[in-house]
Amino acid sequence: MFYQNKKHIEWKKKNYVWSILHFALHWLFLSLIAAFALYINFGFTKAIDFITGDQTYLKCIFAVIAMLLMCFVVYLYLYFECRDYLIKGKNIAVFFFVIELSMIICLVMGRYVGIFARPSALCALLILLLVNKRTATFANFIFNILMLLTDILVAKDGVSIQVIGQFVTGLSISHLAVYLVDNVGSRIKVFGMGFIISLPIVAMGFVFHLDQSINIYEALEIVLHGFMSGIISVVALMAILPIFEYLFNVLTNYRLAEITDHKSKLIKAMITEASGTFQHSIVVATLAETCATAIGENPLLARAAAYYHDMGKLKQPIYFTENQHGYNPHDELTPELSTQIIRAHAKDGSDLIKKYHLPTILADVAIEHHGTLPIQYFYAKAQKFTDGELDIKDYSYPGPKPSSKIAAIIMLADGGEAAVRAQKDRTPERVEAVIKAIIDDRMKLDQFSNCEITMREIELIKEALVYGLSDVYHSRVQYPNKKDKSRNLFASSKENKNAKD
Ligand SMILES: [Fe+2]
Ligand SMILES: [Fe+2]
Numbered sequence: 016m017f018y019q020n021k022k023h024i025e026w027k028k029k030n031y032v033w034s035i036l037h038f039a040l041h042w043l044f045l046s047l048i049a050a051f052a053l054y055i056n057f058g059f060t061k062a063i064d065f066i067t068g069d070q071t072y073l074k075c076i077f078a079v080i081a082m083l084l085m086c087f088v089v090y091l092y093l094y095f096e097c098r099d100y101l102i103k104g105k106n107i108a109v110f111f112f113v114i115e116l117s118m119i120i121c122l123v124m125g126r127y128v129g130i131f132a133r134p135s136a137l138c139a140l141l142i143l144l145l146v147n148k149r150t151a152t153f154a155n156f157i158f159n160i161l162m163l164l165t166d167i168l169v170a171k172d173g174v175s176i177q178v179i180g181q182f183v184t185g186l187s188i189s190h191l192a193v194y195l196v197d198n199v200g201s202r203i204k205v206f207g208m209g210f211i212i213s214l215p216i217v218a219m220g221f222v223f224h225l226d227q228s229i230n231i232y233e234a235l236e237i238v239l240h241g242f243m244s245g246i247i248s249v250v251a252l253m254a255i256l257p258i259f260e261y262l263f264n265v266l267t268n269y270r271l272a273e274i275t276d277h278k279s280k281l282i283k284a285m286i287t288e289a290s291g292t293f294q295h296s297i298v299v300a301t302l303a304e305t306c307a308t309a310i311g312e313n314p315l316l317a318r319a320a321a322y323y324h325d326m327g328k329l330k331q332p333i334y335f336t337e338n339q340h341g342y343n344p345h346d347e348l349t350p351e352l353s354t355q356i357i358r359a360h361a362k363d364g365s366d367l368i369k370k371y372h373l374p375t376i377l378a379d380v381a382i383e384h385h386g387t388l389p390i391q392y393f394y395a396k397a398q399k400f401t402d403g404e405l406d407i408k409d410y411s412y413p414g415p416k417p418s419s420k421i422a423a424i425i426m427l428a429d430g431g432e433a434a435v436r437a438q439k440d441r442t443p444e445r446v447e448a449v450i451k452a453i454i455d456d457r458m459k460l461d462q463f464s465n466c467e468i469t470m471r472e473i474e475l476i477k478e479a480l481v482y483g484l485s486d487v488y489h490s491r492v493q494y495p496n497k498k499d500k501s502r503n504l505f506a507s508s509k510e511n512k513n514a515k516d
Pocket of ligand 1: 324325360384385
């Protein structure tokens with residue numbers, strides 16, 4: 016799923032001009048695809064005759080104008096329903112390239128294999144995984160209408176009942192596929208869905224032969240074409256999806272699963288070089304997943320954001336409490352220098368994530384997860400060395416503040432985990448009091464003014480954190496023999512003096 020930053024972006028003149036130019040370009044591409052349909056059906060010379068012929072040029076003009084109208088419908092939909100999505104040329108490109116590529120594949124399959132072998136669900140499924148369900152259902156209508164237009168263009172003796180039948184079947188099975196594949200976690204299950212969506216196409220194939228007796232080979236061909244439609248839809252989906260993910264840096268649940276795999280490069284580095292930070296990130300990830308589910312955000316995205324939020328600590332892991340085993344290098348540094356090292360991890364993490372071409376939302380969360388919060392421990396330490404006034408800003412993170420609900424969740428899960436870990440008394444009542452204090456503190460320091468989180472959602476996050484943290488510490492009481500293995504997760508309050516780092 017793509018990252019929706021809910022801030023309303025103000026449209027300027029250049030945004031209108033660029034978005035209209037993008038649409039004009041894709042109108043040209045769609046017209047070229049219509050010409051391609053003529054070429055594969057009639058050959059080059061006859062296609063040219065068709066375009067210039069007295070009787071047929073009107074058909075071409077109709078197809079081109081109809082495609083322009085379809086582009087206009089898409090523009091209106093995106094402008095009024097998801098304007099922030101439309102503002103980026105990359106998003107328009109993803110939307111149209113998926114439609115155009117699916118059209119080319121379907122036209123080739125229809126021409127050389129059979130009209131019912133077209134992988135009609137491919138377009139809707141790609142948009143589902145690259146954008147969202149709502150846009151996928153809309154794109155499905157547009158794609159099928161565009162396919163019908165090209166079928167009308169190349170039809171030699173008027174539109175046959177088969178073309179209308181394929182249009183209706185393609186539209187309905189793709190719609191079904193969107194709901195079947197949505198939230199399916201594994202690629203193998205998606206493959207299984209390919210079989211299910213094939214069945215209505217097989218049935219429709221037989222309906223078109225009801226008036227004639229068919230032999231076993233013809234019956235097998237109908238079955239084969241139906242299954243080819245469903246199976247090729249999902250196989251092409253799995254083959255094409257990574258290309259779109261890479262080219263347009265789009266975030267899908269599959270990509271989220273891949274980047275949170277313990278074998279991925281940065282996570283592997285964290286496990287070996289900053290194991291304490293890694294264990295802390297796992298706890299934050301568990302909490303963040305619960306919080307995201309509670310407020311209707313993507314739990315897999317929350318999990319990935321938690322895994323990467325402290326990636327900047329990789330630069331100098333020993334300066335962070337959870338990676339220290341007795342020796343604390345801050346004892347030899349001035350509070351000013353310690354502050355600089357600690358607060359740099361937010362930006363270092365963001366830079367590292369960008370360097371490895373990981374999704375932008377992860378880099379945003381890394382730099383925003385401490386907002387503009389003060390580093391209390393070193394501020395208090397500095398005060399001991401001076402009689403004068405100290406500016407708290409010099410001992411605070413530079414920001415920016417969280418700009419998405421996911422970043423707000425990570426800020427609260429991170430702070431909540433560190434604060435509860437520092438407590439000796441971890442009864443549910445105490446955990447609730449600590450979480451309430453953490454949330455009140457962040458609100459008092461105006462950390463949520465850049466994101467659209469509501470009071471109701473903050474309340475739900477609080478409940479999820481209290482539940483999650485009580486659960487984590489309850490388990491520890493039940494299994495005291497695991498103490499040594501998890502020492503970094505449940506360090507003593509003394510060890511946790513830099514808990515807000
Ligand atoms: Fe951090
Ligand atoms: Fe953290």
